[in-house]
Amino acid sequence: MYRLSFLCSFLEVKGLSSLGRFIIRRTLSIIPMVLLIVAINFFIIHLAPGNPAQLISGLEQPSPEVIEALEEQYGLNQPLIVQLGLYYRNIFQGNLGYSFIYGTSVNGLIFERAGATILLTVTAAIIAFIIGTLIAVWVGRRKTKVLDSIFSVLAYIFYAMPSFWLALVLILTFSSTFKLFPTSGMFNVRESYEGFAKIGDVLYHLALPCATLALIQIPVFFRVTRSSIDQVHQDEYITTFTAIGISRKKIFKKYVLKNAILPTITIFGLTLGYAISGAALVEIVFAWPGMGRLMLDAVFRRDYNLLLGIYFVMAVCICLAILITDIVYALVDPRIRY
Amino acid sequence: MDKNILEVKNLKKYFPVRKMGKKQYVKAVDDLNFSIREGEIFGVLGESGCGKSTLGRVINRLDFEQSGDITFLNNVISGKSYKSDKNFRKKMQMIFQNPYDSFDPKMLIYKSIELPMKINDVNSDAGSRINEIVETMNKAKLTPAESLLTRYPHELSGGQLQRISIIRSMLLKPKFIIADECVSMLDVSVRAGVLNLLLTFQEELNSAMLFITHDISVATYICNRIMVLYAGKIMEIAESKDILDNPLHPYTRALVSYSPIISKEEKKRFRITGEVVTPIDPPPGCRFASRCPMAKDICKKEEPILKEIGKNRKAACHFV
Amino acid sequence: MTAENRISLSRHENKLTKSVKMYLRDIKGVIGLFILLVFIVMAIFAPVIAPYSPDTMTDDVLQSPSLNHLFGTDHLGRDLFSRVIFGTRISLSVGFVAAGLSAIIGVFIGSFSGYYGGATDDIISKVIDTFLMIPAFFLILIIVSIFGSNIMYIMLVIGLTTWPRNARLMRAQALSIKEKTFITVARSTGESNMRILFGHVIPNGIFPVIANSALQMGGAILTEASLSFIGLGDPNLTSWGKLIYQGRPYMTYAPWTIVIPGIFVVLAVLAFSFIGDGLQFTFNPKNKGEK
Numbered sequence: 001m002y003r004l005s006f007l008c009s010f011l012e013v014k015g016l017s018s019l020g021r022f023i024i025r026r027t028l029s030i031i032p033m034v035l036l037i038v039a040i041n042f043f044i045i046h047l048a049p050g051n052p053a054q055l056i057s058g059l060e061q062p063s064p065e066v067i068e069a070l071e072e073q074y075g076l077n078q079p080l081i082v083q084l085g086l087y088y089r090n091i092f093q094g095n096l097g098y099s100f101i102y103g104t105s106v107n108g109l110i111f112e113r114a115g116a117t118i119l120l121t122v123t124a125a126i127i128a129f130i131i132g133t134l135i136a137v138w139v140g141r142r143k144t145k146v147l148d149s150i151f152s153v154l155a156y157i158f159y160a161m162p163s164f165w166l167a168l169v170l171i172l173t174f175s176s177t178f179k180l181f182p183t184s185g186m187f188n189v190r191e192s193y194e195g196f197a198k199i200g201d202v203l204y205h206l207a208l209p210c211a212t213l214a215l216i217q218i219p220v221f222f223r224v225t226r227s228s229i230d231q232v233h234q235d236e237y238i239t240t241f242t243a244i245g246i247s248r249k250k251i252f253k254k255y256v257l258k259n260a261i262l263p264t265i266t267i268f269g270l271t272l273g274y275a276i277s278g279a280a281l282v283e284i285v286f287a288w289p290g291m292g293r294l295m296l297d298a299v300f301r302r303d304y305n306l307l308l309g310i311y312f313v314m315a316v317c318i319c320l321a322i323l324i325t326d327i328v329y330a331l332v333d334p335r336i337r338y
Numbered sequence: 339m340d341k342n343i344l345e346v347k348n349l350k351k352y353f354p355v356r357k358m359g360k361k362q363y364v365k366a367v368d369d370l371n372f373s374i375r376e377g378e379i380f381g382v383l384g385e386s387g388c389g390k391s392t393l394g395r396v397i398n399r400l401d402f403e404q405s406g407d408i409t410f411l412n413n414v415i416s417g418k419s420y421k422s423d424k425n426f427r428k429k430m431q432m433i434f435q436n437p438y439d440s441f442d443p444k445m446l447i448y449k450s451i452e453l454p455m456k457i458n459d460v461n462s463d464a465g466s467r468i469n470e471i472v473e474t475m476n477k478a479k480l481t482p483a484e485s486l487l488t489r490y491p492h493e494l495s496g497g498q499l500q501r502i503s504i505i506r507s508m509l510l511k512p513k514f515i516i517a518d519e520c521v522s523m524l525d526v527s528v529r530a531g532v533l534n535l536l537l538t539f540q541e542e543l544n545s546a547m548l549f550i551t552h553d554i555s556v557a558t559y560i561c562n563r564i565m566v567l568y569a570g571k572i573m574e575i576a577e578s579k580d581i582l583d584n585p586l587h588p589y590t591r592a593l594v595s596y597s598p599i600i601s602k603e604e605k606k607r608f609r610i611t612g613e614v615v616t617p618i619d620p621p622p623g624c625r626f627a628s629r630c631p632m633a634k635d636i637c638k639k640e641e642p643i644l645k646e647i648g649k650n651r652k653a654a655c656h657f658v
Numbered sequence: 659m660t661a662e663n664r665i666s667l668s669r670h671e672n673k674l675t676k677s678v679k680m681y682l683r684d685i686k687g688v689i690g691l692f693i694l695l696v697f698i699v700m701a702i703f704a705p706v707i708a709p710y711s712p713d714t715m716t717d718d719v720l721q722s723p724s725l726n727h728l729f730g731t732d733h734l735g736r737d738l739f740s741r742v743i744f745g746t747r748i749s750l751s752v753g754f755v756a757a758g759l760s761a762i763i764g765v766f767i768g769s770f771s772g773y774y775g776g777a778t779d780d781i782i783s784k785v786i787d788t789f790l791m792i793p794a795f796f797l798i799l800i801i802v803s804i805f806g807s808n809i810m811y812i813m814l815v816i817g818l819t820t821w822p823r824n825a826r827l828m829r830a831q832a833l834s835i836k837e838k839t840f841i842t843v844a845r846s847t848g849e850s851n852m853r854i855l856f857g858h859v860i861p862n863g864i865f866p867v868i869a870n871s872a873l874q875m876g877g878a879i880l881t882e883a884s885l886s887f888i889g890l891g892d893p894n895l896t897s898w899g900k901l902i903y904q905g906r907p908y909m910t911y912a913p914w915t916i917v918i919p920g921i922f923v924v925l926a927v928l929a930f931s932f933i934g935d936g937l938q939f940t941f942n943p944k945n946k947g948e949k
Binding site: 400422428439444457458507 | 847848862
């Protein structure tokens with residue numbers, strides 16, 4: 001902490017703007033978190049029963065060459081602290097290890113699947129953001145108790161739903177009963193579409209998984225916007241505006257909305273950050289070829305190196321999402337400066 | 339001559355503050371020397387922020403000094419924490435400013451009173467503890483005792499709470515009491531009652547008291563001697579009578595002339611302006627110089643020493 | 659002694675009634691409590707309530723709900739109603755044990771960290787922040803898949819990964835409580851740090867943790883259900899999540915096998931979030947004024 005404040009006073013001498021300092025400080029504060037996450041990974045491997053080399057390989061009976069290669073790479077014969085150092089070095093060189101089960105690098109596997117996950121999660125987050133905020137604004141503006149209660153209860157219910165179960169119910173309703181949407185996958189494997197047809201096909205497959213995720217996330221956006229609208233309404237300057245005779249409509253549009261929407265930026269950022277973990281179960285149900293599906297395979301094939309790799313990537317994504325959200329928030333809200 | 343119960347020598351308490359990465363110190367208590375006799379009521383007078391509460395906390399071993407010696411009942415207590423030391427805690431008790439905050443809100447009053455007795459082995463069995471509490475409550479005219487004791491703190495008034503917190507301390511039969519602004523948060527109407535209760539116990543137990551206050555009229559009313567503090571330094575120590583009738587230090591004179599009850603003669607008003615300076619790395623010279631109407635060049639350069647002036651009387655000023 | 663007992667009891671009751679009345683003013687909280695009570699009764703009296711043994715297989719496979727089988731039967735002809743009733747036991751115990759463990763760890767670590775402060779507190783808060791940030795579900799999943807999916811492990815791991823939120827709540831409470839005069843009084847009268855911590859700091863600061871624990875019970879039930887759905891549930895026990903897992907292959911022609919256990923999960927999680935919000939409402943000092 002002292003170091004950090006020293007660094008900051010140093011930066012001040014250099015004449016950096018306060019925003020610049022804020023960004024640098026937030027970025028630096030991510031580092032210990034990432035270090036801790038890697039350490040957790042490391043200790044899981046070493047606390048687990050059995051031989052770490054075998055665990056990392058994920059194979060029932062790894063060949064002596066494999067064991068030797070792993071012992072070399074992770075320094076498994078050396079003291080624990082050296083091993084931790086080596087583990088850090090591997091990770092920070094961007095090397096998440098080798099999946100012996102897939103016979104390829106973990107980096108490659110994750111990279112290959114990332115696209116599908118990002119497509120699904122970003123689409124769902126945007127839809128949830130739009131719908132959740134809109135409903136909250138609509139309800140918040142009317143101030144009718146009945147409408148408010150109905151949506152609040154709905155928000156509670158959807159918030160309480162296990163994502164995988166909602167996915168199954170949607171499949172039952174829209175695929176099995178009405179035969180409107182496909183139940184699994186990202187493409188129609190029997191046809192090979194090109195161009196727009198291909199995009200259409202992906203969107204067609206995207207509909208249900210995306211709807212599931214959005215339905216679960218809408219309550220979050222709804223609640224945050226709803227409560228921040230209430231919060232702003234209670235602020236004294238709003239009371240002042242009402243008192244000096246500005247119309248309700250104008251106050252709402254010009255002041256309430258603007259201030260109430262700010263917290264949802266944070267939620268949007270966090271939703272994106274947690275998307276990979278949140279979408280995993282939905283991906284599994286819909287056999288969506290993303291990282292969640294990869295994770296499930298890793299669990300069943302006992303491919304721990306891959307599992308830890310996914311976990312690490314996920315954690316880093318969250319760190320970055322939080323960082324970016326904080327910075328965006330600082331840019332939008334002039335009150336935030338540290 | 340009476341024996342001293344408490345002796346303080348060269349006591350310093352600095353609080354570190356961090357400004358732009360540089361380490362600085364607030365010299366809350368700076369080089370204090372004084373002693374308190376057995377059975378004496380010794381007042382510490384000063385504006386808020388002069389270090390008087392810090393002094394009380396250091397003596398009560400709630401805060402710890404930078405340097406200096408404190409001798410209590412012939413034992414050197416400085417340098418030790420006396421954390422949960424029954425022998426020490428029982429002998430020295432402190433009464434705090436805020437009665438509403440001095441009781442655990444989740445505890446019934448009698449629990450709050452009983453706990454210190456239990457911890458410090460006053461009366462071995464619960465029954466006799468309760469009896470003594472009820473008796474003392476009745477003596478303090480806090481009746482009906484049973485009903486008050488089984489309430490929660492938020493159900494009582496500030497005056498009641500402060501009297502109960504005095505009782506709580508006195509049940510330990512301390513030799514030395516530190517009263518830190520113990521009536522300043524109470525309504526004027528109940529202050530006298532609380533002070534009288536405090537004095538009754540003090541007399542009964544024949545204990546000495548360090549009475550911390552910012553109110554010169556209260557101080558002169560109950561104290562034998564008064565020490566005037568300004569920005570962590572002693573300005574003057576004298577008998578209450580002398581402080582009142584013939585204040586020597588310009589700061590004391592200002593305090594006396596500002597008190598509407600004491601100062602009847604309007605013309606003698608001795609004006610000072612501004613606020614207490616926070617003693618963060620203070621410049622050399624007299625701490626009071628920046629506000630003193632009598633200040634000359636020497637006051638900004640040289641720090642006045644605490645001179646002996648007459649019997650039982652000391653002041654720190656170049657012009658006395 | 660007798661006087662003390664007699665009077666203190668009546669006062670305590672008084673305060674309790676006040677809080678209860680406060681809580682009952684929140685409709686959501688009442689509904690949540692009602693659902694939870696029904697579930698608890700179901701769990702305790704499962705053998706009495708269930709019409710069939712949950713594990714007896716019959717030839718009536720995948721029967722749709724009827725008067726004979728209220729919730730229908732599964733692929734092995736077992737009565738789903740009985741299985742759901744018995745599943746309540748597993749799911750509720752996961753909620754109580756995991757959230758209880760999480761609360762205990764969180765209260766201890768948070769109050770220590772906040773009360774003692776200093777460098778230890780800096781490090782602990784950093785750890786708390788990091789743990790809060792990374793999704794607990796994945797950590798649980800990895801640990802369970804490596805160490806095995808015994809129900810004790812699952813409860814333990816959920817407890818061990820979800821304490822940071824409680825710790826943060828408790829730490830904030832400890833930070834503000836330790837500045838109160840009554841803590842100084844306690845130190846001044848010679849109470850030891852342990853006594854202050856357990857006698858004053860924790861009793862005065864635990865309510866946010868209690869409210870949060872209710873929410874975490876729901877969370878633990880969801881986590882266990884998700885683990886079971888992936889196939890990482892305890893192989894010997896049948897929780898609601900496990901029922902969904904078992905019904906999934908047959909869901910197109912026997913939708914009740916997945917829909918009904920799911921509704922129970924939703925109801926349980928809903929009840930706990932109602933209760934948690936209700937408790938927050940009760941202990942929110944803002945609501946104390948309007949009596």
